[in-house]
Amino acid sequence: MPLWSSSQWSWKLGQKDTVGASPQLPRQDYKALQERCLRDGCLFEDDTFPATLSSIGSGQLLQKLPGHLQWRRPTELHVNPHFYSAKAKRLDLCQGLLGDCWFLAALQALSLHQDILSQVVPLNQSFTENYAGIFQFWFWHFGKWVPVVIDDRLPVNEAGQLIFVSSIFKNLFWGALLEKAYAKLCGSYEDLQRGQVSDAFLDFTGGVSVTIKLAEAPRNLWDILSRATYGRTLIGCQTHSGNQRVLENGLVDGHAYTLIGTRKVTCHHKPEYLVKLRNPWGMVEWKGDWSDSSSTWELLSPKEKMVLLRKKDDGEFWMTLQDFKVHFKLLVICKLTPGLLSHEVGQKWSYTAQEGRWKKGTTAGGPIKSHHARNTFWRNPQFLLSVWRPQEGKMFLTPCSVLVSLVQKPRHRHRNRKPHLAIGFYLFRMSRFYDDLKKLPPEFFLQNKPLSFPEVFLPEKEVSKELWLEPGMYLIVPCTSEACQESEFVLRVFSRKHVFYEIGSNSRAVFSKEIVDQTEGQDEVFTKLFEKCPEINAAQLRRILNQLTWSGLGSTQPLFSLDACQSILALMDLNASGTVSIQEFRDLWKQLMLYQAVFYKQDSNQSGCLNWSQLRAAIKDVGIVLSDDICLLMLIRYSGPKLQMDFVSFVLLMLRAEKTESIFQNLTQDGKGIYLQKPEWQMMTLYC
Structure with a gap:
């Protein structure tokens, strides 16, 4: 599904996910229903959203309806109906009796992007080929892409004119049918009466x-x-x-x-x-x-x-x-592309989402209002965010752009029955780590001021904020404006590189306490390691890596070979000296800590190796975009005979993949391709 179509994004939305569809929606198999109607020679009638006033609503909208309201299919309204026409003017829709200008304004913006529109509105549907009176649309609903199935019976007046959205081309019906599907998602047509353009944008794109x-x-x-x-x-x-x-x-x-x-x-x-x-x-x-x-x-x-x-x-x-x-x-x-406001171009981003819930008496702690209120604030869901990003083409760390989005789930089947809660989120810097399986205690919030906090809690479906953060560990705490308010939510993070998960939940933590402690005390350790030799070669690098304790990998400790260390040194050695300095080693260590955390997260059975599916997930977590074919080739290249990749091989793959990405970004002019002379090609292939 569409959000960002750039191949540099690691969140690939072209695959629609029907698993875990919203419990508010009936589960309907579009293909099975269509095939059954074609087999039986009948047109589909959707009992879950019937052609009755119950689908229109029960309030003031009923008073606006024309007399003798009828429900008719497009095949009954026009001699030559079309679902969609690319030849027609794209902005061809007009608002009807329904006060859903916010929906229509967003839809018209969507129609300016044909590829994105075609993901929400499958354009291969028609009133001729395999026509059975059934149509399907896709919406981003509370963190998942869900299909919405409808029949094509539309409300019209006595003259056969559509009373809601219509097209200036009287034989085009995609807009009217999409509006009906959206009304079904929201509960009824009347539930579209009031809204924000941003709500529809979110439902159309997940953006x-x-x-x-x-x-x-x-x-x-x-x-x-x-x-x-x-x-x-x-x-x-x-x-x-x-x-x-x-x-x-x-x-x-x-x-x-x-x-x-x-x-x-x-x-x-x-x-x-x-x-x-x-x-x-x-x-x-x-x-x-x-x-x-x-x-x-x-x-x-x-x-x-x-x-x-x-x-x-x-x-x-x-x-x-x-x-x-x-x-x-x-x-x-x-x-729909990264860095709009920060003016960043051609960069790769990664995306992570976590679902959560504010529950009265347990996790609905409310905001920070006073020292006393902080005793309940800590009860809110807590999410650990580890931000790590090298500047492309260089080996030192710089502040990273992190986009945080908090989306609350509708609290009623009908969208307008219960208003949105006022929501927001706090961000704290983690100077040290407490326990990755337990929530941070009230003392943490008494001793630490938030780096970012909601100046105003907003009663919106989504609140978001773009932050510039130094590499390190942070805590995100989403909450409502008052304690004891209940709702479900999705917390999303977009950045160059990060690891993101809820602490104090049943999910397996990514970092262990030993990993964090080891990272925090690294300067003293590294100084001792390099006090005799300001520069180290591959053999010395091998000795250092094999002497260190890799706490995050369980009982299986990695064994770095001389060949592996020579490869690592070639990738890290910026001045072609055959050695690395303490600063270069510090940067390498931070990368290894990230790879260790990701490896530990995906090695769910603690076997010390990653299989095909685990490797794909790990590469995505690191923020690198590789096609499935290339990923499989890398598994064959770097794994053993049983196609199981150990940690050392995973490190070599990640370092090479990142270096290749960096080289491409430095050489490309348009972000699409590069032209190399033979010596440049030889250097690139031998180097990486």
């Missing part, structure tokens, strides 16, 4: 949204928007609060829009910054400067005016960035 209050917009807002519109992002925005009333300037208050473009133009020899927006209604547009009828277009060259101006009441319009900041309240950017 992390950044919300910017335009009254407090950063100075580089234009740069952010420019990178976003030309990158892989979904962008929505919202006007100031209101009742969806059309104002004199043509905007609708309390309304969501899609931002679909930016353009820098020149007027009177000075730049003007324009943004292009679309109203989900498919009509009603801005009437100020740079609107369709504005005279400001005469300030442009005829060619530029012809390219940009389109005089048509289709809901699309231009306005200046300054007017945008004045008349709109929120800007929501869903990140």
Whole structure:
């Protein structure tokens, strides 16, 4: 499923996971149901979301419905219905009676990315081939991609017109069917009446949204928007609060829009910054400067005016960035590539998610409010985060960008029956480790101030924050704004390299106390090791590594051969001296500690070796992207006859893989490929 499609991301979302689907949704096998209908010669009728008023809702929406409401299939509404057409204009949807502009604004942003849209909306469905009145869509729901199956009976008025989402092309029905599937996911059509654009972005992509209050917009807002519109992002925005009333300037208050473009133009020899927006209604547009009828277009060259101006009441319009900041309240950017705001390019990231729960009386500890409150705060779920990242192409550590996302699960089958809790998370630095199987005690929180904390607890589906952290160990504590509030949540971490797990739970810990203690006291140990020889060769490196205690690997201690140490030295030796210095060895040791933690985590049976599936998981944990074919070849190359890889072989593989990645990043011009002269190719193949 889509979030980031770059091959440099280690989270591959192209594979849909039906295992562990949300318990709120009925389990329906799309293929089996379709085949049964085709065999029986009937059209599918979904009893779990029937063509009755119960699927519409039970509140005020019923009062808006036209008389003689009917449910009809697209084959009954048009002589030549199509599910989707790539030839049609992408932004072809119009809002109906339902107040779900937030959903439609997000959907229109999604439609600008064909590959991502096709993952949410399988485009190979049709009303001809294997048509059985059944359709399937995919949504990211509480940490998992889940399929939602519906029949194609849609609510229409007496004239046969769709009363909710429709297309300007009357024979296209993908939008209406997707809206029905989303209504089923949320409980009913009425449960789509109110919402945030960021909620729909999350459900469509599993991405992390950044919300910017335009009254407090950063100075580089234009740069952010420019990178976003030309990158892989979904962008929505919202006007100031209101009742969806059309104002004199043509905007609708309390309304969501899609931002679909930016353009820098020149007027009177000075730049003007324009943004292009679309109203989900498919009509009603801005009437100020740079609107369709504005005279400001005469300030442009005829060619530029012809390219940009389109005089048509289709809901699309231009306005200046300054007017945008004045008349709109929120800007929501869903990140589909890493480092949007930090302007990082061509880097590899890894992703980890953990599920948790706030339970009254045990884990719903509430926030830190006073010393007394800290006695309950420690009861909240606690997650250990070990951040480790070398700067690409260099062997010293620098601060790492870490993106943390906290998503709370809906507390009712119907999305709007219970409001979201106000949530947030705290981050603490770990100067030492207590016990990796028990929660940190109240004393820790009395003695340590958080590095990051929620300034305001937000009643949102997701809250996120981008942090710059020095390599080391941290504690993340998610909580609600009040103690004893119950809900489930997903805590996600995105970074270059990290190990992330819950402590005090039944899950197997990644680090042992001995590992941490050994790392903390390394400077004194390393100084003694190098006091006689400021530089060590492969034989000395072998002796040192074999003398050290590898506490995290259990009873099986690794044995480094001279050949292995020569290979390690070749990868670590930056000045081709045939030796490594104490600083180079310190960096090597930190890498070995990371590899040891990952190896220990995946070696679940403590055999001292990794099999095929364990190796794949370990490589993913380290943050390296290798295809399954290459991973299998590496297992054959570095493992024994039984295809079991020991720790030393795992270290050699990881060091080579990281060095190869670093070389590629240094040589590539576009992130897609490189061109090598013969000597460069020989050096690369022999070196790695």
